[in-house]
Amino acid sequence: SINGDRLWESLMEMAKIGATPKGGVCRLALTDLDKQGRNLFVDWCRAAGCTISVDKMGNIFARRPGRNNDLPPVITGSHLDSQPTGGRFDGVYGVLAGLEVVRSLNDLGYETEHPVEVAVWTNEEGSRFAPAMVASGVFAGVFDLDYGLSRADTEGKTMGQELARIGYAGEAPVGGRPVHAYFEAHIEQGPILEAEGKTIGVVTDAQGQRWYELTITGVESHAGPTPMTRRKDALLGAARIVDLVNKVGLANAPRACATVGMMQVYPNSRNVIPGRVFMTIDFRHPEDAVLAGMDQAMREGVARICGEIGLDVQIEQIFYYKPVHFDDDCIEAVRKGVAEHGFAARDMVSGAGHDACYLARVAPTAMIFIPCIDGISHNEIEDATPEWVAAGGQVLLRAILEKAGQ
């Protein structure tokens, strides 16, 4: 059994790094604050007797040896980076729940057959650097290393540069080694578990995602003397595309999600008809065929809208992965942990992407969800109860023991 109080205290300690006025966290990937968070994690892991390795994507692995260190490790973990207005649990919970498992195994003097590693994956959020989960993607062979290191933020700084700057450009090769199993604990980030009074979500699947970047080009011109009918207003086009995206989401509800999260207007001056807009689209659905239909509806709608106004448009799909089904054996290991403690649980499909979605390509994988208050995440007010936090840790411990060999 894990120590729920210690896990909670560690979460609250880590939440001080990048704490925001509204009780959240801003710890964007590869900033000085991310470095501070990583250093604290590394210190804690060393104190718990782990050896640390960092790979070329800055992924950190804290290893607790097993009885047979020639066997591939059971890995658990998640990410320490946050959204600009993120919460205290998203990602960091999975990392510190993994650390708590290690600490508990130490307390119990328990040796596993396989080594156990706690992983911190770089830039999971995809907020500072798009796309999401890029470093676990390199680990899983989905992206190559050059692609990963060359992802740039809006100022043009690359992940490679920023990893070097904060001292986390490691030496270890990225991936390419056997992983016996991967487990990731996470908050649900949606409303279902709390609404149904369940403590644990047994995550069997994750929905597919497609992310796009659109650049819409019109003619910038003076807001005063330019007649309405002579305008090529890029923001008018972008606005209609926001509405279109929403309609595409609703047409495929309740399971589809469709979001425009980012928009940049040029020159963004009050009395200038905007000449250019950069915007993003995020589509999700548990069925790949529906996702393809949403893609088509979006492309047709965008072409129509831009044609009507006389705008040029470039659409680039920058991120795509099909719905993921996790490993039945690992799911079974999670179920056993739930049963042992008698937690109220249900099967779920993850609405968010997680490093587990890429790990699933190279290792038997499953995830454990706990509820979050009002289903709110990617928001400073994101919250969870100490009971939920502890429950997820208990299930994680059992699942890891199941695969790591008792």
Place this chain on the structure above:
Amino acid sequence: SINGDRLWESLMEMAKIGATPKGGVCRLALTDLDKQGRNLFVDWCRAAGCTISVDKMGNIFARRPGRNNDLPPVITGSHLDSQPTGGRFDGVYGVLAGLEVVRSLNDLGYETEHPVEVAVWTNEEGSRFAPAMVASGVFAGVFDLDYGLSRADTEGKTMGQELARIGYAGEAPVGGRPVHAYFEAHIEQGPILEAEGKTIGVVTDAQGQRWYELTITGVESHAGPTPMTRRKDALLGAARIVDLVNKVGLANAPRACATVGMMQVYPNSRNVIPGRVFMTIDFRHPEDAVLAGMDQAMREGVARICGEIGLDVQIEQIFYYKPVHFDDDCIEAVRKGVAEHGFAARDMVSGAGHDACYLARVAPTAMIFIPCIDGISHNEIEDATPEWVAAGGQVLLRAILEKAGQ
């Protein structure tokens, strides 16, 4: 007669300060580049024998004495600041046409009865600091000095601070002195003159304007696990408001203009449903009653849109002036200049706001427009021909002589 070549050369020389790759100018108000432009203007005016005074809003007045210096001056001028992606003529043309009138009077050894002053008004564009024409507004008693000096850019820097920083926080009181007449030459910034093959626009009126700032607040949340029907997406509301603003403009076309030029999305992250949007609206019409109707239609539409999505909204009208009718006597002076040279001309209503709109409250005022290519302004490709530029200068000289006393 003025020297059109010299005027053109001065324009091209000034256009080097803040020159952009696409042939335009970025010389935002009270930046280092604005300072350079001001310094060059002051040097040129001193070389032309003018005395310089700078008032507390940073407005510059270059004075050529008259025969009777107790008489109030005839002032001409415009602004040196530009949009972020502005052109080589907007504003600077009126300033340098005024300087060319002074230089030509010197060449001719011509003494006027009234002194003649060339004015540079601070922050006409309203791009870095909103609203537009704020310093000529203080001069005309529309705004008080504290209001003017406390206007802040998006980083919170005030006009007062930035005037001091660039060395243009002058000593002279702002306005409160008699002005015998005010003339402003400007590019049309719209398509009418060029389309009709006219060289000069005799500006009899300027349309009224209302500017608004809207802050729309929803709930930021995760783009993946948050069902479409549970969202309070601030950007969806903002997008529908952009479409509404366009509809309000079209409903009052051909004379109305309605523009959303600026939009800032928070937290502006690809996989976060936006929780807050800041946006601006710019409404214009030559009739105040129509402008009031547009205001009402906008407010009703915004309330409906935000109500439907469950968003909070704050609307602040930050700028409002009624349509302006210029002084019939000054208009007559412009007509005489046109007639003398036989330029093809027509009467016009200005679609843009100009410092002349505020000067008209404290002095007999009129404006002279020249065409611009394709009617495009507030764009780096803004352009005009040397012939148009010279023609406007000729008319300005005649109008000034008419009022300053030959």
